[in-house]
Amino acid sequence: MIGNLELSTLQQLWWLITSLVGSLFVFLTFVQGGQTLILTLARSEDEKSLIVNSLGRKWELTFTALVLFGGALYAAFPLFYATSFGGAYWVWISILLTFVIQAISYEFRRKPNNFLGQRTYEIFLLINGTVGILLIGAAIGTFFTGSNFRLNDYNLVQWTHPLRGLEAAFDPFNICFGLFLVFLARVLGTLYLTSNIEDANLVARLKKSSFTNLLLSLPFLFFVLVQLITMDGFTVDPATKAISMVAGKYLDNLLSMPPVLIMLLSGLILVVVGVILNRFTKSRSGIWPSGLGTVLTCLSLFFLAGYHNTPFYPSRVDLDSSLTIYNASSSHYTLTMMSYVAILVPFVLAYIAWVWRQMDSRRLTLDEVTGNSKSY
Amino acid sequence: MIESIDPGQVNWARAQFALTAMYHWIFVPLTLGLSVLCAFFETLYVRTGNIEWKQLAKFWMSLFAVNFAIGVATGIILEFEFGTNWSNYSWMVGDIFGTPLAIEGILAFFLEATFFAVMFFGWDRFSKRMHLFSTWMVALGSNLSALWILIANGWMQNPIGMRFNPDTARFEMLDLWAVVSSRIAISHFTHATSSGFLLASLFVTAVSSWFLLKGRHQIFARRSITVAATFGLLSAMFVAFTGDEHAYITVRTQPMKLAAMEGLYKGKKPTGLIAFGVVNPDKQAGDAGDPFITKIEVPGMLSLLANRKLGTFVAGIDDLVWGNSEHDIVGVDQKIRYGRQAVTSLADFKQARKAGDASSAEAALTKFNQNQEFLGYGYLKKPSDAVPPVSLIFYSFRVMAGLGTFFIMLFALFLIQSARNKLPANRWLLRIGVISVFLGYIAQQAGWIVTEVGRQPWAIQGLLPVSVARSNLDSGTVAVTFFIFLALFVVMLIAEIKIMVKQISLGPEVSKS
The missing domain is CATH 1.20.1630 (Formate dehydrogenase/DMSO reductase fold)
Known part of the structure; x- marks a missing residue:
């Protein structure tokens, strides 16, 4: 059944699936955003514990979403994986390190005799939430700004910049996109914690903080959006496969794909709605509109980068080496087989949602945290 | 490449x-x-x-x-x-x-x-x-x-x-x-x-x-x-x-991995299992040196474990590197020759494709297909590299x-x-x-x-x-x-x-x- 689909349809389908996983990951970075609040927003050890334990029930989902995002890109677009990971070496190694130190920090932070001390693990969580997210933003930013690589006749990559990927973090667009993601994660973090924690004092501060962080994110968002609709972009000629630069490429993409424009605008509006609900009403559910808004916004950005004859991983130094969803993908057979496996994804989402609902049916209280010897 | x-x-x-x-x-x-x-x-x-x-x-x-x-x-x-x-x-x-x-x-x-x-x-x-x-x-x-x-x-x-x-x-x-x-x-x-x-x-x-x-x-x-x-x-x-x-x-x-696990250089029929052995550090594939300084061998046991049949042949490192016609083993030396041809014809194919020369590309591809299963061997420098x-x-x-x-x-x-x-x-x-x-x-x-x-x-x-x-x-x-x-x-x-x-x-x- 799926095997009868055209290769290009499968390629588009898999760009959709990987974009969805990536967007869900960005939503789940409320964990990372929350981590940056531990040292600034919490006023006592108890409040710290509440935040860490609330996030601690979710951090592995975020981590796994990142792993799956990588795995799906590897399986569906192996040339991207090979080019970007093998080429932009230092940016990926840096991102990796921030997630390695995160993975041990929840479990080790408060354990007696933990060698590095509680504060070190809290700093690890902070680094993951700031540097980690900033660099992921910078890496995704290169989908629009391009990278410095060349592919040889055998599709093997050669990186032409000595910083091997870290140069992306010095491009204003990429930095602003990264910083926007950092503040967005903080917004989502405050919203999630508001919905998950039962502590009037802390919640009052979280509610304020969500609004402050939204305001802080706006200049970066504004810069990114203005750049995006005014910048030159990479385009591929569908007939000759030649890549060239055109003015206003992403604006053209937006106008040519109205659903994407609608997703972007409604996504951003939903993020704001969630924060306003959280700040100015008694509602504790702001995370849901903002979360959905985040997913829609990210999806629209991925679509802008990959659809409508756009190379999603363009090369600045050799336009013809740029990767499109068509030249970077797996074979027809592999994409078909993986599509069958992907049929299971809704079931996976369903049990995650069910467990989430059950776990969060009661908000987390200090009594529960201190009463459980397994608490983080 | x-x-x-x-x-x-x-x-x-x-x-x-x-x-x-x-x-x-x-x-x-x-x-x-x-x-x-x-x-x-x-x-x-x-x-x-x-x-x-x-x-x-x-x-x-x-x-x-x-x-x-x-x-x-x-x-x-x-x-x-x-x-x-x-x-x-x-x-x-x-x-x-x-x-x-x-x-x-x-x-x-x-x-x-x-x-x-x-x-x-x-x-x-x-x-x-x-x-x-x-x-x-x-x-x-x-x-x-x-x-x-x-x-x-x-x-x-x-x-x-x-x-x-x-x-x-x-x-x-x-x-x-x-x-x-x-x-x-x-x-x-x-x-x-x-x-x-x-x-x-x-x-x-x-x-x-x-x-x-x-x-x-x-x-x-x-x-x-x-x-x-x-x-x-x-x-x-x-x-x-x-x-x-x-x-x-x-x-x-x-088979090369198994031969290395057993320190077996010359295949035998039947082959014993080394229950205990001290490997001779100077031994190289192809030389006449003894693989072991000392060993305790269980006769015929490796044949039984490897092939589930007593008295059978188990290939050694030298057989695999230089071939053994008696047991139909193509050596790495031969595979390297095929592999290098595959590497060359793949390069020719790419070159011809780039130049838009369809007939040369076709010819190079035919040649490549004859040797393609050995492509990887084309990148080994010498036969003993496979050990x-x-x-x-x-x-x-x-x-x-x-x-x-x-x-x-x-x-x-x-x-x-x-x-x-x-x-x-x-x-x-x-x-x-x-x-x-x-x-x-x-x-x-x-x-x-x-x-x-x-x-x-x-x-x-x-x-x-x-x-x-x-x-x-x-x-x-x-x-x-x-x-x-x-x-x-x-x-x-x-x-x-x-x-x-x-x-x-x-x-x-x-x-x-």
Whole structure:
């Protein structure tokens, strides 16, 4: 059944699936955003514990979403994986390190005799939430700004910049996109914690903080959006496969794909709605509109980068080496087989949602945290 | 395809990957087995309603969690390193290799991640049965993730179900089922997971033996030992059984690895098994030197194990490198000649395509197709490059197999003494029990050394040498990351051990709730 689909349809389908996983990951970075609040927003050890334990029930989902995002890109677009990971070496190694130190920090932070001390693990969580997210933003930013690589006749990559990927973090667009993601994660973090924690004092501060962080994110968002609709972009000629630069490429993409424009605008509006609900009403559910808004916004950005004859991983130094969803993908057979496996994804989402609902049916209280010897 | 090969860089990349994989495998086998044991203890609690089983489950879960955290932390490094350090590999076989990784994420990791939170924080939020179900899901998730990565690794040992596409210069999958159901993948999975069960049993036995030696938590420790020794004995026997199967498949898929495991240079009929041997360090493939300084050989035994038939021929390293016409073995020397032709005609094909010369491209492709199965051999410099480091593999294999046999006896002894209620008095056995967990870790690492070093110089057996699979990086860059990881791993290991030791010395009381 799926095997009868055209290769290009499968390629588009898999760009959709990987974009969805990536967007869900960005939503789940409320964990990372929350981590940056531990040292600034919490006023006592108890409040710290509440935040860490609330996030601690979710951090592995975020981590796994990142792993799956990588795995799906590897399986569906192996040339991207090979080019970007093998080429932009230092940016990926840096991102990796921030997630390695995160993975041990929840479990080790408060354990007696933990060698590095509680504060070190809290700093690890902070680094993951700031540097980690900033660099992921910078890496995704290169989908629009391009990278410095060349592919040889055998599709093997050669990186032409000595910083091997870290140069992306010095491009204003990429930095602003990264910083926007950092503040967005903080917004989502405050919203999630508001919905998950039962502590009037802390919640009052979280509610304020969500609004402050939204305001802080706006200049970066504004810069990114203005750049995006005014910048030159990479385009591929569908007939000759030649890549060239055109003015206003992403604006053209937006106008040519109205659903994407609608997703972007409604996504951003939903993020704001969630924060306003959280700040100015008694509602504790702001995370849901903002979360959905985040997913829609990210999806629209991925679509802008990959659809409508756009190379999603363009090369600045050799336009013809740029990767499109068509030249970077797996074979027809592999994409078909993986599509069958992907049929299971809704079931996976369903049990995650069910467990989430059950776990969060009661908000987390200090009594529960201190009463459980397994608490983080 | 590859302009120049920097052997230093390849070795740094290998060192870095070996470091990560070996470090990762300190934590994974314990996760595989301990998750099952925890689920088993909890099942006893749910069935009997006896709160002591719950405390027992919770104590082992707390050690599981500390161990699990580092397993997760190091697992993501491996996924990244496939791309960062083996970028050419990722392109050339990503069409096949990526699929099990993605399936692993969808089917296994989310099970672990979702139900882990329930297992630790859901005692009061879920019903007893639902909680038990979650604990089993964590165990299933861990073992399923082992399944998919070992399928991927099995394919690297015995690549099947794909073909080379000269247009894209990569291998493309033709048959996912062949990859998934490959005998070596299944044997890999059963051998590795059961060895994880074995290690977890050793771990539980060791900690409990220590409690008994200290005269603490007597009932708790004896109960744990009874369950762990039973589970351990069954696992250890299964490990031996799957190990035998594994060797049998290796003869058919990676004869060079088997020859190295046995230090067998000249194939014989019948072939003996070296029960004990000291490898001659000066011995080189092809020379007349004796492979061993001293050895004890069981006559004809290797023929029986390798071919399940007495008196049969088992190929040695020299037969495989220089060929053996009597037994229809094409040597590596010959394969290198074919391989170089394949490399040249692939380059001609690419050149002609670029120039738009269809007929030359066609001719080059025909030539390429004649030799394409030997493409990887074209990148070896000399025939003896196909020989992996013999003494390391020879000794590692003996350490693994010897310890495996020892563990069977150890668990049997523990079980007997436990049944006779004589454990607490048997202090020498308890001391051996404590030490044995470290032997378990050594056996685990030795097993992977046999598997992975035994595959050298190949990243994908017979298709892709490590020197081609690498990323286009300079050796300094990879060396720097090697030391960053080394430092990080040392710090993480110290923290882990300190926390584990503390948790163990605190004992199960702290886990009461």
